[in-house]
Amino acid sequence: xxxxxxxxxxxxxxxxxxxxxxxxxxxxxxxxxxxxxxxxxxxxxxxxxxxxxxxxxxxxxxxxxxxxxxxxxxxxxxxxxxxxxxxxxxxxxxxxxxxxxxxxxxxxxxxxxxxxxxxxxxxxxxxxxxxxxxxxxxxxxxxxxxxxxxxxxxxxxxxxxxxxxxxxxxxxxxxxxxxxxxxxxxxxxxxxxxxxxxxxxxxxxxxxxxxxxxxxxxxxxxxxxxxxxxxxxxxxxxxxxxxxxxxxxxxxxxxxxxxxxxxxxxxxxxxxxxxxxxxxxxxxxxxxxxxxxxxxxxxxxxxxxxxxxxxxxxxxxxxxxxxxxxxxxxxxx
Amino acid sequence: xxxxxxxxxxxxxxxxxxxxxxxxxxxxxxxxxxxxxxxxxxxxxxxxxxxxxxxxxxxxxxxxxxxxxxxxxxxxxxxxxxxxxxxxxxxxxxxxxxxxxxxxxxxxxxxxxxxxxxxxxxxxxxxxxxxxxxxxxxxxxxxxxxxxxxxxxxxxxxxxxxxxxxxxxxxxxxxxxxxxxxxxxxxxxxxxxxxxxxxxxxxxxxxxxxxxxxxxxxxxxxxxxxxxxxxxxxxxxxxxxxxxxxxxxxxxxxxxxxxxxxxxxxxxxxxxxxxxxxxxxxxxxxxxxxxxxxxxxxxxxxxxxxxxxxxxxxxxxxxxxxxxxxxxxxxxx
Numbered sequence: 230x231x232x233x234x235x236x237x238x239x240x241x242x243x244x245x246x247x248x249x250x251x252x253x254x255x256x257x258x259x260x261x262x263x264x265x266x267x268x269x270x271x272x273x274x275x276x277x278x279x280x281x282x283x284x285x286x287x288x289x290x291x292x293x294x295x296x297x298x299x300x301x302x303x304x305x306x307x308x309x310x311x312x313x314x315x316x317x318x319x320x321x322x323x324x325x326x327x328x329x330x331x332x333x334x335x336x337x338x339x340x341x342x343x344x345x346x347x348x349x350x351x352x353x354x355x356x357x358x359x360x361x362x363x364x365x366x367x368x369x370x371x372x373x374x375x376x377x378x379x380x381x382x383x384x385x386x387x388x389x390x391x392x393x394x395x396x397x398x399x400x401x402x403x404x405x406x407x408x409x410x411x412x413x414x415x416x417x418x419x420x421x422x423x424x425x426x427x428x429x430x431x432x433x434x435x436x437x438x439x440x441x442x443x444x445x446x447x448x449x450x451x452x453x454x455x456x457x458x459x460x461x462x463x464x465x466x467x468x469x470x471x472x473x474x475x476x477x478x479x480x481x482x483x484x485x486x487x488x489x490x491x492x493x494x495x496x497x498x499x500x501x502x503x504x505x506x507x508x509x510x511x512x513x514x515x516x517x518x519x520x521x522x523x524x525x526x527x528x529x530x531x532x533x534x535x536x537x538x539x540x541x542x543x544x545x546x547x548x549x550x551x552x553x554x555x556x557x558x559x560x561x562x
Numbered sequence: 563x564x565x566x567x568x569x570x571x572x573x574x575x576x577x578x579x580x581x582x583x584x585x586x587x588x589x590x591x592x593x594x595x596x597x598x599x600x601x602x603x604x605x606x607x608x609x610x611x612x613x614x615x616x617x618x619x620x621x622x623x624x625x626x627x628x629x630x631x632x633x634x635x636x637x638x639x640x641x642x643x644x645x646x647x648x649x650x651x652x653x654x655x656x657x658x659x660x661x662x663x664x665x666x667x668x669x670x671x672x673x674x675x676x677x678x679x680x681x682x683x684x685x686x687x688x689x690x691x692x693x694x695x696x697x698x699x700x701x702x703x704x705x706x707x708x709x710x711x712x713x714x715x716x717x718x719x720x721x722x723x724x725x726x727x728x729x730x731x732x733x734x735x736x737x738x739x740x741x742x743x744x745x746x747x748x749x750x751x752x753x754x755x756x757x758x759x760x761x762x763x764x765x766x767x768x769x770x771x772x773x774x775x776x777x778x779x780x781x782x783x784x785x786x787x788x789x790x791x792x793x794x795x796x797x798x799x800x801x802x803x804x805x806x807x808x809x810x811x812x813x814x815x816x817x818x819x820x821x822x823x824x825x826x827x828x829x830x831x832x833x834x835x836x837x838x839x840x841x842x843x844x845x846x847x848x849x850x851x852x853x854x855x856x857x858x859x860x861x862x863x864x865x866x867x868x869x870x871x872x873x874x875x876x877x878x879x880x881x882x883x884x885x886x887x888x889x890x891x892x893x894x895x
Binding site for chain 1: 565568569573577579581583584618619621772773792826828829830831836838841854856861863864866893
């Protein structure tokens with residue numbers, strides 16, 4: 230194991246302590262539990278709050294997207310484990326400014342269970358909540374079962390759009406609709422080249438022989454749709470992009486946002502080599518890339534690999550992406 | 563080998579093509595040679611130009627720091643290889659706005675040779691140049707030979723300060739003095755946990771058995787000052803920080819900027835665990851952390867490891883760090 234950590238059981242709390250020490254002006258913990266983080270100026274009166282969360286091990290997801298024009302709060306669990314319903318509820322109370330709270334997070338069983346319980350607790354205190362689930366991973370379910378797909382890196386488009394809608398004063402229903410609209414028009418496909426090593430056990434989270442790749446892999450190592458010998462970056466770009474174009478029904482003249490996301494260990498250089506081919510395929514198909522993000526936005530500790538997310542744009546979606554935003558890990562405008 | 567690349571010999575050019583396609587509004591290539599990149603608005607009349615460069619494989623270094631309030635141009639070579647003198651000269655001409663050009667890059671033999679040749683070529687065309695070398699790696703030479711030290715991640719402080727000085731209209735001598743002042747007050751120490759795999763050969767750039775660490779390692783795998791069993795993050799933080807505090811002569815009441823830099827494969831989570839301990843040591847010593855940067859700022863492809871840079875601050879240095887800047891990889895203000 231090649232990890233810069235102390236006791237594995239302290240990994241998550243020490244990482245959070247580091248984030249809070251590094252960014253005191255941008256985030257704070259509302260109470261004793263450091264696993265709940267809110268933007269420094271929360272709660273904001275008459276503005277919809279946005280609470281996200283999930284397991285640790287995906288930085289900048291989730292903690293990195295708490296800030297102006299993004300999420301209002303985050304509750305996180307242990308590595309790859311859901312936060313508790315009480316933590317989510319505490320986060321909810323800390324950001325409720327009277328306009329309701331959107332729960333926006335990835336579609337995983339443990340997270341859904343705990344966020345739903347938190348919604349019940351919030352209702353008892355007259356805090357209105359709505360839920361929108363990230364479910365952009367096209368490899369996890371076919372199109373006709375897209376409601377059951379897992380949520381992966383594409384959720385950052387929804388954070389950005391919902392955050393912008395909340396910032397301008399949209400109602401809870403409107404903020405939820407903006408997030409849902411983004412998610413219905415976002416599709417992601419990943420590729421894994423090496424497994425994640427779990428800090429607590431020092432063991433690989435899944436098995437992937439050297440020199441092989443897995444297309445469609447999830448951010449916790451969930452099985453994909455193809456395993457075989459590692460291909461060239463251009464071939465991989467084709468394998469990632471074609472199913473997304475089909476899934477979103479993209480055709481010549483459409484405008485898109487592109488996210489080439491590193492899973493952790495893959496160098497930024499390789500992400501740009503991938504982006505290059507994605508851009509060329511888009512040109513070939515008559516698609517215009519209006520926004521692009523290349524870097525590490527949702528990782529899986531030190532997994533080598535990448536994911537490609539496409540968002541079909543219209544004027545409203547693009548305006549929401551372009552609105553100002555600022556968090557320790559994300560800046561726009 | 564687990565690399566998302568095409569033909570290894572095309573790796574650098576395809577990566578550059580990806581960067582240019584992704585950021586057309588921020589950077590451009592002034593001529594046919596894509597390995598020369600300049601900020602979109604270069605040359606800027608009566609403003610000092612800043613040219614940097616070096617080998618590929620260190621993103622965001624060097625290409626990531628070309629933009630407003632940062633470097634004006636970059637010339638890069640193959641992986642871990644210097645650009646040619648002609649490429650540096652072309653970059654120089656492309657950013658010369660009549661106020662002279664600062665060469666600001668890391669102290670490596672091949673780079674020094676080629677930048678010096680380019681300075682001679684520039685002189686023949688009446689472009690005045692001055693040179694400041696990044697030489698912040700305290701493990702590479704003892705204090706009394708600090709002029710011979712290698713340059714590593716700490717150079718980004720100098721980019722930021724020199725870029726701010728150039729932006730506000732300082733003369734070439736003043737911009738060079740600002741960069742030199744930063745470099746004399748910056749010290750860096752690295753730790754490597756796994757080697758880089760060179761794309762052209764598929765071989766590890768150096769040997770480091772699993773479970774071992776090397777303190778003081780260079781960004782090309784140059785030998786460090788201690789090799790042994792991997793220690794805890796807190797112990798590593800002590801090993802990185804104590805020599806820097808001594809080298810800079812820091813004492814209670816001093817103000818510092820901190821850069822915890824990932825070498826490539828080390829997760830952001832671990833960098834924050836390291837930052838946490840660095841911050842605590844600073845507190846213990848009575849040092850105030852006024853600025854901090856945690857993330858990947860200067861990498862070595864997929865090397866696992868990190869480096870710690872400290873900059874001793876005064877009001878002028880802090881003001882230069884806080885001035886606005888914007889490039890595809892760096893934002894301030």
